Amino acid sequence: GAGVSQSPSNKVTEKGKDVELRCDPISGHTALYWYRQSLGQGLEFLIYFQGNSAPDKSGLPSDRFSAERTGGSVSTLTIQRTQQEDSAVYLCASSTYLGGVSDEQFFGPGTRLTVL
Amino acid sequence: AQSVAQPEDQVNVAEGNPLTVKCTYSVSGNPYLFWYVQYPNRGLQFLLKYITGDNLVKGSYGFEAEFNKSQTSFHLKKPSALVSDSALYFCAVRDSNYQLIWGAGTKLIIKP
Numbered sequence: 001g002a003g004v005s006q007s008p009s010n011k012v013t014e015k016g017k018d019v020e021l022r023c024d025p026i027s028g029h030t031a032l033y034w035y036r037q038s039l040g041q042g043l044e045f046l047i048y049f050q051g052n053s054a055p056d057k058s059g060l061p062s063d064r065f066s067a068e069r070t071g072g073s074v075s076t077l078t079i080q081r082t083q084q085e086d087s088a089v090y091l092c093a094s095s096t097y098l099g100g101v102s103d104e105q106f107f108g109p110g111t112r113l114t115v116l
Numbered sequence: 117a118q119s120v121a122q123p124e125d126q127v128n129v130a131e132g133n134p135l136t137v138k139c140t141y142s143v144s145g146n147p148y149l150f151w152y153v154q155y156p157n158r159g160l161q162f163l164l165k166y167i168t169g170d171n172l173v174k175g176s177y178g179f180e181a182e183f184n185k186s187q188t189s190f191h192l193k194k195p196s197a198l199v200s201d202s203a204l205y206f207c208a209v210r211d212s213n214y215q216l217i218w219g220a221g222t223k224l225i226i227k228p
Contacts, residue, residue, distance in 0.1 A: 004159075031214075041220070042219065043206065091159065104162045105162070107152075108159055109159040
């Protein structure tokens with residue numbers, strides 16, 4: 001596709017349930033990022049994938065959060081045993097990776113997660 | 117420590133007036149700086165970036181930003197604001213791990 005896509009666009013779940021959020025990056029982009037944005041707030045980095053390298057998981061807030069990227073393309077962010085504080089918009093972005101050259105990130109529309 | 121600061125939570129400007137959204141940064145080495153915009157209920161969109169060269173960078177929707185190395189600033193500007201410019205603006209700097217460090221965002225409100 002032309003841009004980064006995310007699904008679902010909205011997800012309402014009950015506390016304690018697991019959820020999976022999907023990101024389909026721009027074709028050819030080797031770098032993929034997950035962020036979390038609470039209402040009207042800034043971006044909180046969660047995890048970063050670059051090619052076949054081990055992901056940078058330094059931003060994951062707890063062990064309930066995990067992510068994988070299959071075949072260097074589609075990524076899934078999984079939140080286990082959701083809590084109300086997990087409610088936020090989850091944003092995915094992708095970019096080219098050019099070593100020493102700056103690379104802008106292209107964002108998807110986000111998934112709005114509401115935990116009741 | 118590497119960081120980005122947007123000192124204003126909100127900026128109010130009358131339509132037709134010039135606008136400035138402030139950003140300062142702290143990063144080791146040469147900074148790669150970005151501005152993004154987030155319109156209501158939409159994803160973030162890239163506006164412009166500074167890598168090297170001319171300190172005045174022009175971007176989308178008539179926006180520009182001025183890189184000032186001595187003041188470690190990268191303020192976003194537009195000569196004449198439009199109501200449609202009302203949005204949330206984020207400044208970011210790339211760190212040594214090729215990740216972006218984000219400012220907290222500034223809400224820009226343009227009043228007719």
